[in-house]
Amino acid sequence: MTYNMTVAVHWFRNGLRLHDNPALIEAVNKADKLITLFIFEENMYNTDVIGYHPMRFLLESLDDLNTSLTKLGGCLYILQGNPVKIFNRIKEEIGLNLITYEQDCAHNGRIRDELVVQYCNANNVQYIEKVSHTLWNPKTIIDTNGGEPPLTFKKFQTLALSINKPLKPINNVDWSTVSFGKLPVTLLEELKALDNPTTQDFGIVPEAPEINNSYNCWYGGETKALEKLTDRLNFEKEAFVNGFYLPNQINPNLLDPSYSLSAALRYGCLSIRKLYWELSKLFIQNFEGDLLPQYSATSQLIWRDHFYSMSFNNEYFDQMEDNMACLKIPWNDIETGENKQMLEYWKTGKTGYPFIDAGMRQLLQEGWVHHVVRNSLACFLTRGDLWISWTEGLKHFLKYLIDADYSVCSGNWIWVSSSTFEQILDCPLCICPVSYGVRLDPSGEYIRRYVPELKNMPDQYLNQPWKCPDSIQKEVGCIIGKDYPHRIVEHTEVARENRKKMQSLRISLMNSSMVPHCRPSDQTEVKQFMHLPEECMDQLFLNDNLTTYEHLHIH
Structure with a gap:
């Protein structure tokens, strides 16, 4: 024919x-x-x-x-x-x-x-x-770097900007000239065409009964994404006027609807280039300078491209074995009964640590968790407490997060789990599920929203309910071990043991030939990424930790 x-x-x-x-x-x-x-x-x-x-x-x-x-x-x-x-x-x-x-x-x-x-x-x-889908072509980045992806964000950023600035958005389609074709009805039937499909058509139903009463809901589609872009730009402009940027990181708000556009970017409902240049325009208008600082308003978008370049030629990016982006850690075997149960407690928000449980329950209820909360959840599962592989956490996040992008989510888990073997990430202050929760949720409203068993718990016991006297537990109607679970681990003890494991691994690496791996660029980058307090950074370098940090880098 x-x-x-x-x-x-x-x-x-x-x-x-x-x-x-x-x-x-x-x-x-x-x-x-x-x-x-x-x-x-x-x-x-x-x-x-x-x-x-x-x-x-x-x-x-x-x-x-x-x-x-x-x-x-x-x-x-x-x-x-x-x-x-x-x-x-x-x-x-x-x-x-x-x-x-x-x-x-x-x-x-x-x-x-x-x-x-x-x-x-x-x-x-x-x-x-x-x-x-990206600001730069990952293939171009890799080819320019000699066939390998840049292993630090700073190197990626320098390399990318040396190639060119991201392309600006193209003009919209002139639809008046477009003639649409039609597929025959018989062919549509053969190809199992769906008309306005629902989740039930795929056998997918809500995982938590609280979904119907979610506090925050993110809606898909280009129309909503463009509306939310306007809100995000107004939010950023207000921050710029007040002399700072990255407001989501500087003042993380765990309770109100997020200005994040990550889900819209993940599905491409919003153009990454449009967001980049709209933010750039705002920045230049308010700071009268080019948008080049490492931790500028667009740095989060450039991080996204960094992880894409890491995964582009790496079929094992979501695994530990054969993954050139991370080093190998002998995590606990989840096939054993106790570790398997620990993983299940983490997934269902029943660890006995209220801030961790609030985050895990919000994930199931809303498909969303603020990135600073995600960091604490990842730390708790991996190097902080349970010593379970980041790959288990990745699979859970990929299934339930609305913005779970294979490349970005994998990269974040590799980074936060300390599979980069950077001592700067091992500070006990930054991974403590109690102190981290107190700092990010000082009012306790976040915990009370997602862990309603604790809604009447006095503030002084909210993050550590195991310390609450029995008489007060009875008075507020929350018996620990009955209405809310006991701690599945004692953080101070397991964290101490886990740091010993990390130190032993680090020493063995110093005495062997290390392979290149994804890692932080410097201390400032870690502080920004992990939302760390000043006292955490101070403690990290009391004992000349910087020497170890530099030693582990491969330049």
Whole structure:
């Protein structure tokens, strides 16, 4: 059969938006008939790997995108199956000349895309991949660095900015010139097309009954993302006017709705380039300078790109074995009964440490936790208390966080778990689940919100309920060991033992040839990332720890 028109498919994956979408622009410019679709790939969206809130957010994003396309005369086809087979059936039924899509930085996604490229080359179908999920092309970063990703944030930032500043967002599509194509009904039935799917269609239901009464809810879609961008810029502007930036880090607010756009960025409902340049414009207007400082308003976005470059060619980035981004720690075996139970207590928010439990319960209830709380949860599971591998925590976060991005989430877990073997991360003050909770939640309202058993507990016992006298426990209606669990470990004891383990590992590394690994650039970077108090930083360097820190670096 001969086709006299160009049929183009724009394949939506992460970039679930119409604005600043260069791959979509390519399809529009070259197509006589445009088809827009999303594919639920086999075994990628089942109950083992994705929880209620991430799936809800994704489906809301798809619905919003479909609504926008419908207003323009088209629609978003939501299909199920193997992408290569789907494209082949479209070609057989109506013809297919071009497939466009946004670059996928995850290794598994790139393997899938390579199969699509092979199909296109073998079947005379043009394909166009465009970089727009990141500020820089990870491949360019790696090639410029001699074939390896930069192992510190500072080196990444210096290298990236030496290449070029991030590209500015492109103009929006002129939809008046677009003619949409249609897929036959019989083909849609064959490809198991979904019309306004719900989480129940995938067998995914809320994990916690409190979900229906969540204090905070994040909604998916480009429309909501752009509205939230306006709120975020106003929030940043207020901070700039007051002479500081990174307000989410300087004054973390655990209670009110977050200004974070990480979920919108994860699914591409908001362009990373649009956010970067809008923040840059605000910064320049208020500080009258170029946006280059290491810890500037856009540094969190550049961190994101740093982790993408680390994972780009690393198929083991979510594992410990064979992962060049981290060093190996002999964590506790979770197959043993006690350790397996400890992991389950952590997952369900029943550790007996109120601040930790509040964070873990919020995760299940809302699919969200502030990044400073995430740090404490990661520390508690790994080097701080339970000595359980970061890979177990990663799997849990990837399943339940609405902004859980494979590359960024893996990188954060590697970093915070001290799988970088940096002594600067081993301060007992920064990982204590009691003192950290008191500092971040001085009113106790965060704990009382998510651990309601403790709502009447006096302030002096709220973070350490095991110290509360029996008479007061009875008076407030919360018996420790009955209404709220006993501590599963005694922090002071296990933290002391864990630091000994870390020190032993560090000494063995000093006496051997270390391999390159992802690590902090300097003390200031750690302080910013972990939200550490000054007294924590002071204690770290009382005994010339800096010498050890420098020794462990490989330059």
